[in-house]
Amino acid sequence: FRSEHALVPGVTSPGNFPEEQIYLDPNAKNDWDKIGVFNRMRISGVQPVFTWGSINKAVSAAQEAVKATEFEFQAKKEDLEVRLYELYYSYVLALEIERLLKDAEDKIDQIEKSLDDAQEDGEDIDETDVYKFKVFKAQFGIQKAEVDESLVFVKQTWQYLLRNENGNVYTPSVRYLDPLSSQLSSLDYYQSSAFLNRNELRGINTGKEALVKYIDYQKAQNLPGLYLGFT
Template identity: 45%
Template sequence: MNIKVPLKIVIVLCFTGLTSNASAQDTLQISLADFIQRGLDNSGQVDYERQKVDLAENTIDEARAQRFLPKFELNTQHGTVPGVKSNNPNLPKDEYYLDPNLENDWENWAIFTRAEVSAIQPIFAWGALTNAVEAAKAGAEAAQYEFQSKKTGLHIRLYELYYSYILSQEVNRLVLEAQDKIDEIEKQIDEKVDEKDSDIDQSDVYKFQVFKSEFAMRAGEVQENIEYIRNVWNYVLQSGPETVYTPTDQFLDPVSNKIETLDYYKSQALERRAELKGIEAGIDAAEHGIKATRAQNLPMLFLGITGSYANTPNRPRQDNPFIINNTNYASGGFGIGIRQNLDFFSAKTDIEKRQIQYKQAKFLKNAAVDGIMLEISDRYKNANISEVKVDKTDEALVTSKKWLRQEQLDYDFGIGETKDLIDAMQKELELRLQLKQRIFEFNKDMAELYISAGLPVTSLQTAN
């Protein structure tokens, strides 16, 4: 008997916090959709990927900010300076600039303050700023689709983990049923051994004892697997010590969704896959990037504004507009200017770089489509093979049940062999376990096929 419970579920799930057991616990049922959603909400990996989307959206705000006063600066200077004095008592202070012998007054100090404001407002830039904003929007859209793709990858792992719990419960029930049959056969063997005229072969007794010990070892493995899966569930759901979650579905049945044609899944993938939508958004971003780069190398018309003010109390302000006292004055101005990038070789290189990025994005889409088509073909094949395995294993199980029933009747009437009864019972148990395992694999293959086609795994329905 070979019992395998898939546990390769949480390798890429990065959650925080651990749960502990408690004596008093509430048992709550959780559906597949709620389990996946809670797993995503608690995922550190999802939080990390979401920050990439936030950064991309921040780039949009940054590009928009360049359209209005991209340069708006204020500079101030502060210090202490001496006053001035003139040896001509008849000279007014506002005419001190006429005194060629004007001197610093080192006994009269004051605080010097100067503030300068400058701003530039683009008026016409040949669409450079608009295309920069559109490129940032497309980049943010691509980041959003990439985020959806990352979450989809976690969907399949959470789906597998959810049904691993159900599979472990099914295996546990089969083990308990098999234990009852083993106990019953052991009782019958003991009764025959006690009979004086019994013709039971001692070697069959030894074989049964070996089988019983091996079964007990496998049963112990099943219990350890169940405990492991429960701990992983607590880890994913971040449930407190007072709460235990169990699946809404108690039995593992194959999904009832019919396997459609291969072309159906391929067409769905071309329409739904987030990776393709993200690449298309990346192509738009590259195209707008080319336009923005070309426009940036054309003359830009802008409005410039400047203002400056300085004040020093111990120095006189000069009213003559042709005379500027750097420590006590006020001035301002505005005008229209043209900015032109004269580094033509660098500009040409930038445009070529953008064009290469655009071609790269186009080729990436073609490569992605090829990869997705191959992936769907492979998973479509796996789903069909798994479906056949489920059907044939179910047929074999029906036959094994008839065989076990016949061997049990022969044994009860004293015409059967213990070895044949043990073989029939072992084969029937192995097929029951194998059937559940193959149902699990079929459901997982169907989920992977749906993910490849861009379909939600929550749309898979089990035939209860």
């Protein structure tokens, strides 16, 4: 649909030609004292009659592309869920490690106090054992410092991601890591399940189908078709 509108001047005929024959007057001229309105509307359209199936192929390609996009969205969503799952149990593991480190520190302090008391009481203690203990304590301190840095990172990430608009930080409902009660299946089972159910692979396969159908559509577009037009 198309419409055209304009203001146009009138036309006068010095030769007094009839109105329907003014265009024959060679001396006809515009009369700007008589302004008129020009209006014209056009309706045009094309109806495909035979296109070698290009329309259906285009629709099918678009549908496959939509499916591929949906699979891609689901894949990203699942990846985010896995990351949150890993963060959740990383935080629980961090709490567990903190408790273990605290227990280990208490044990080391007890042993050190026992050694100091024994030396003060004049007991015969092998200096080699004392030296080994000091080396172990120093190594433990270094490893503990590295673990503490990792724990700080996990906690900061947890607080950043799991904080609501009021600033409240959620804590995990699980406080201890328990052994798994279920039996793991074979590696072949998980590999086969991944190939069949992973949305990344589904999206790739569906994208291939969409591309093939789009190529078929382009081929059909290059063939002569039959169309019905009107205006």
